[in-house]
Amino acid sequence: xxxxxxxxxxxxxxxNDPKALAAEILSCLTYRVGxxxxxxxxxxxxxxxIKVVRDRIIERWIASTKESYEKKQKRVYYLSMExxxxxLMRDAFSNLGLMENMREALQSLGVDIDMIAGLEPDxxxxxxxxxxxxxxxxxxxxxxxxAAHGYGIRYVHGxxxxxxxxxxxxxxxxxxxxxxxxxxxxxxxxxxxxGFGGTVESITSKDGRLERHVWKPxxxxxxxxxxxxxxxxxxxxxxxxxxxSAMAVDPILLAAFNAGDHIxxxxxxxxxxxxxxxxxxxxxxxxxxxLRLRQEYFFSAASLQDILERHLSQYGExxxxxxxxxxxxxxxxxxxAIAELMRLLMDVHGLDFDMSxxxxxxxxxxxxxxxxxxxLESWPIPVFERLLPRHMQIIYxxxxxVLLEARSYQRYSDEQISRxxxxxEGAERRVRMGNLAFAGSHxxxxxxxxxxxxxxxxxxxxxxxxxxxxxxxxxxGITPRRWLxxxxxxxxxxxxxxxxxxxxxxxxxLSELNRFADDAAFREKxxxxxxxxxxxxxxxxxxxxxxxVDPSAMFDVQIKRIHEYKRQLLNIIEAVALYDQIRSHPEKxxxxxxxxxxxxxxxxxxxxxxxxxxxxxxxxxxNRDPAVRGLLKIVFVPNxxxxxxxxxxxxxxxxxxISTAGLEASGTGNMKFALNGAITIGTLDGANVEIxxxxxxxxxxxxxLTAEEVERNKRDGYVPRAAIEKSPELAQAxxxxxxxxxxxxxxxRYRDLINGIYERDWFMxxxxxxxxxDAQRRVDDIWRNAPDWYAKAIRNTANxxxxxxxxxxxxxxxxxxxxxxGEVPPKSN
Ligand SMILES: *Cc1c(COP(=O)(O)O)cnc(C)c1O
Numbered sequence: 001x002x003x004x005x006x007x008x009x010x011x012x013x014x015x016n017d018p019k020a021l022a023a024e025i026l027s028c029l030t031y032r033v034g035x036x037x038x039x040x041x042x043x044x045x046x047x048x049x050i051k052v053v054r055d056r057i058i059e060r061w062i063a064s065t066k067e068s069y070e071k072k073q074k075r076v077y078y079l080s081m082e083x084x085x086x087x088l089m090r091d092a093f094s095n096l097g098l099m100e101n102m103r104e105a106l107q108s109l110g111v112d113i114d115m116i117a118g119l120e121p122d123x124x125x126x127x128x129x130x131x132x133x134x135x136x137x138x139x140x141x142x143x144x145x146x147a148a149h150g151y152g153i154r155y156v157h158g159x160x161x162x163x164x165x166x167x168x169x170x171x172x173x174x175x176x177x178x179x180x181x182x183x184x185x186x187x188x189x190x191x192x193x194x195g196f197g198g199t200v201e202s203i204t205s206k207d208g209r210l211e212r213h214v215w216k217p218x219x220x221x222x223x224x225x226x227x228x229x230x231x232x233x234x235x236x237x238x239x240x241x242x243x244x245s246a247m248a249v250d251p252i253l254l255a256a257f258n259a260g261d262h263i264x265x266x267x268x269x270x271x272x273x274x275x276x277x278x279x280x281x282x283x284x285x286x287x288x289x290x291l292r293l294r295q296e297y298f299f300s301a302a303s304l305q306d307i308l309e310r311h312l313s314q315y316g317e318x319x320x321x322x323x324x325x326x327x328x329x330x331x332x333x334x335x336x337a338i339a340e341l342m343r344l345l346m347d348v349h350g351l352d353f354d355m356s357x358x359x360x361x362x363x364x365x366x367x368x369x370x371x372x373x374x375x376l377e378s379w380p381i382p383v384f385e386r387l388l389p390r391h392m393q394i395i396y397x398x399x400x401x402v403l404l405e406a407r408s409y410q411r412y413s414d415e416q417i418s419r420x421x422x423x424x425e426g427a428e429r430r431v432r433m434g435n436l437a438f439a440g441s442h443x444x445x446x447x448x449x450x451x452x453x454x455x456x457x458x459x460x461x462x463x464x465x466x467x468x469x470x471x472x473x474x475x476x477g478i479t480p481r482r483w484l485x486x487x488x489x490x491x492x493x494x495x496x497x498x499x500x501x502x503x504x505x506x507x508x509x510l511s512e513l514n515r516f517a518d519d520a521a522f523r524e525k526x527x528x529x530x531x532x533x534x535x536x537x538x539x540x541x542x543x544x545x546x547x548x549v550d551p552s553a554m555f556d557v558q559i560k561r562i563h564e565y566k567r568q569l570l571n572i573i574e575a576v577a578l579y580d581q582i583r584s585h586p587e588k589x590x591x592x593x594x595x596x597x598x599x600x601x602x603x604x605x606x607x608x609x610x611x612x613x614x615x616x617x618x619x620x621x622x623n624r625d626p627a628v629r630g631l632l633k634i635v636f637v638p639n640x641x642x643x644x645x646x647x648x649x650x651x652x653x654x655x656x657x658i659s660t661a662g663l664e665a666s667g668t669g670n671m672k673f674a675l676n677g678a679i680t681i682g683t684l685d686g687a688n689v690e691i692x693x694x695x696x697x698x699x700x701x702x703x704x705l706t707a708e709e710v711e712r713n714k715r716d717g718y719v720p721r722a723a724i725e726k727s728p729e730l731a732q733a734x735x736x737x738x739x740x741x742x743x744x745x746x747x748x749r750y751r752d753l754i755n756g757i758y759e760r761d762w763f764m765x766x767x768x769x770x771x772x773x774d775a776q777r778r779v780d781d782i783w784r785n786a787p788d789w790y791a792k793a794i795r796n797t798a799n800x801x802x803x804x805x806x807x808x809x810x811x812x813x814x815x816x817x818x819x820x821x822g823e824v825p826p827k828s829n
Contacts, residue, residue: 006066014056016098021105024052037109043179046089046116049106050182053092054229061229061238068147069314074323074819076141076148077307079300079337080330082131082279083138083152083241084159086642087120088183088228090486091139095231121176122643124158125243127283128561129476129668130369132642133447133805134330136479136668140805142232142239143481145822146813151303153295154184154226154243155279162600162639167616171281171603183228184243190225192305193249194298200390213347215390221272222247223302233481233505236822244302246275282602283561284375290383293336297388300337308344318349322362326817329366329441332377332433338364338440339391342398347390353397365443365816367474368434369665371451371459372565378430381423395422395431402439406466419462438463438470443816445474447666448687450707454662474812475690476666477805480507483672488650490529491676491797498522507806513798523790530653530677530793537596537651541635547623549633553592554783557673558656559640559648562601562608565663569753570765571595571656572615574773575622575634576742577733583627591780594633596648598640610753612636617742617749645669650676653793654779657682658772660763662707664688671803674700677793679782681775683768687803695799699792701782703775704768713767720761723769730769734758 015021029035029048040048068075093099103113126132134150141148160171195217203211223244230239248269257265275298280287304327311321329335338360345356370376385392399422406412406420422439424430438444438460446452452473456464464471485492485504495503498516503509516522534551541547558571575595582590597615601608619634637644655673657664657680664686674680674691682688683704692700705713724731738754740747757765782789801807813821 012059016056016101018101018104018108021052021098021101022108025049025105025109028052042111042116042119045106045109045111046119047180047182049102049111049113049116050089050092050120053089053096053098053102054182056096056098057092057229057231057235057238060231060235061240064147064237064239072314072324073147074817075310075325076146076813076817076819077303077325077327078134078137078141078148078150078330079303079328079334080131080134080150080152081296081299081333082126082330083123083134083150083243084126084128084131084642085123085135085138085241086482086646087117087122089117089120091482092231094486095139095143095233095481096235121179121181122158122641123176124174124641125152125155125279127159127279127281129666130331133476133668135642136477136482136805137809138230138239138241139232139479139481140477140809142230142237143234143479144806144809144813145232145237146239146809146819147237148239150230150239150241151299151306152241152243153276153279153299154245156245156273156277157279159279159281159600159641160603164612164616164636164638167613167620169601169603169609169612185227187225187227190306191247192223192302193220194223194246194301195220196294196297196387198389200393212350213390213393215343215347220249221275221298222249223298225302225306242303242306244276244299246272246298248272281600282604284370284372284563284565285602285605286375286377290387293379293383293387296333297336297340297391300334301340303334304337304340304344318345318351318359319355321359325363326819327364328812328817329364329437331367331369332437335366335377335433335437335440336388336391338436339388339394339398342394343390346394353401357398357401360440361442364437364441365445366437366441367445367447368437368451368455368460369447371454371665372663376459377433378424379433381429381431384431392431395436398436398439399423402466410466412462412466416462416465420466434459435463438467442470444471445812445816446471447474447476448690449473449475450662450684450689451665451686454707472815474808474816475687475803476668476671477803477808478668478671478675479805480675480801482646483649484675487646488529488533488676490532491526491650494525494529495797503801507801507804510798510801513794517791517794517798520787523787523794526677526794527786527790530651533650534653537647540647541637545635545637547633547635549594549635550592550630553594553630553633554653554779555596555651556593556654556656557596557648557652557678558658559596559598559637559645560667560669562599562611563605564607564611564763565660567658567660567763567765568597568599568611568615569757569763570658570768570772571597572611572618573730573733573737573765573769574776575632576618576736577729577773578776579618579622579625579628579632580729580732580736582631583625586627586629589784590631591783592631594635596635596637596652598637598644598648600640607753607756610750614737614742614750614753618737621742645672649673649678652676652678653783653789654678655680655682657685657688658704658768659683659685660768661685661705661710663763671800674796675800675803677797679779679789679792679796681772681779691800691803694802695796699795699799701775701779703771705764705771710764713764718761718764718767720766721758723761723766724758727766727770729773730766 035044106113158174161174163170197218198216201214226243228241253265345351422435446455499512538551649672655678657670661683666687681701743749
């Protein structure tokens, strides 16, 4: 199918001066929102402002799409169950260089841009780091001029909204689509039927040979595309984030309706819609429910049909797929796409198994995000077989191929073979999605140096042995546009003043800041920017929590999902120990601190929810105790989200990255903080290791067991009780918590939690406690010497350029996808 030629638009000249923008906003409000300025709500103004800028984006969007087509560029398809994009307005305005003019334009209409920016809902289509990575990658792919499409699910309710009531987490539905979504384009014409269940028929030829299989699904739902344009830095390229929404094939069963069954008539419509209603709020833990598998298949299958249709319309055949399409699996959630591509190639397009398998492996690549056993997806065979009978057959066929390779190339033991198998032959037979993703991809990457090495040694050691060279590392990154330029305009201006604008295009230029670390005047300015950001956070906390914090105190921040391996508990216990010390040694020169926490717990994860309650209980007691004299405050900021992170990250002095070594695959929060001039207190885990190498050991505070030592401890029978007995401060803090000092209304509330540390301590809280407390006192010592503190803080910002997701994406492009990216702007020495 050839493309029709575009009928050229008469050249639209967009005038971007504030007057012209104001006129356009007003016209948009009238004709596209349908409101008069006298009755327009703030939301209407927000919609009008976004649509005016969106018009400018659409032209570049069409041009980008056309260019990829005409140049026959290889396209990257990034499949991810989650895209934690947050708000888009600032991102788009600032990447197009329209922020200041839009501010002025809106002001002339009596509208405050910051006010309406705060109304934009936070698109929380993700749980945490994995989803935020996908969002940073989308922005970077557009910024480095790479032709890419993101594919995911348009959840009607994103991640739940968290409220804290009486110290407990309460989950409320997120309703981000209530006021419409001016960024998205519904593409009803771009819809595909997705099947579930049913049977598989074998078609044989006259002489009885098996020709092919035909899957006859029992149910069908429609996947409808919703497109959001993603603008790169300087509007260089605009890519597409395509999110699928489910609809019934028959929106109403008229026969049932006419027979008076009004509810039955809508049953299918409701069932279909429920497929894309919720995002499973499980982080580092597999949801394990049938609806989740349906969601995974639904969006993978819709994306693959879309990809194949685009490829066929341009190239007319499928053998060239691996040369023109790189399909990336962000974790195992879309791994079923491997079996789906095999099915489409064999059953629909008539290719044989070997050819299909070759095309599939050369097209797919997979990123692993966790080694935690409870997070590795697997599905019970009976469920899988009932829902996706043809895919089950294909997975058996792939498995036969893989095990044959294993048996013929290497003399593996039965035990090794059983670990390589895509099927876990336990009491309950299950399909291992990680093994499927590994076998069906030409590249499997970890997300930090340490994580990649551990992957080779643990979960995938046998597959690594069978397919050496397939595992590679791509350390995560963050987009410096959102995580420096937009969230920290004060620091951005200061850096521009000092080293010019080049770092805006090429983050590497930040290293020029190193020479300012010893410049007293610059340090003062750096400190005053930090102070401004701390004021902003203090105001936020005062407004929302009616809590006063002193912006001259050290802001010590731990914000991330609440999980035992991330060890918020270690931080809270240390705060309790410090509280005790402050009261027993009032004469000492304590450095005032405010400890901030924020983060959501999966609703079914009771221990994590109890840790939230503990943080709030401890906060209530400490914040009210006059004996503490304001030297220590604890604040739990509710509803952690991208927007909350954008306020908290620039205001942090100290970044808490204290996971049990070996358990945090990379972390990206750690990168955001260091880039914004916070000093990290952390373990040698995930990307902390590389942050330490980049910023230098003198500019980070590292403590605790290494991953190897944690492993050794576990192997050699670690006895937490012994560690606790050696540390009177820890013992005292644990006993205070356990005995109800912080929970007089329910003294036994934390008994089991603390007993867990005494008896198992899986996350090595006791083993690392003394090292952590010592490290905190080292932090105090640095803080005591302000010039030294800010010199270190500046060196953090100056040396974090490598963690730009532009760098990460260029590595993926070069090593995994083999696609072209735009040039790095030339370095002017
Ligand atoms: C960056 C980010 C994360 C990831 O934080 P980690 O500390 O790496 O776990 C999670 N949630 C949000 C909203 C983020 O912005």
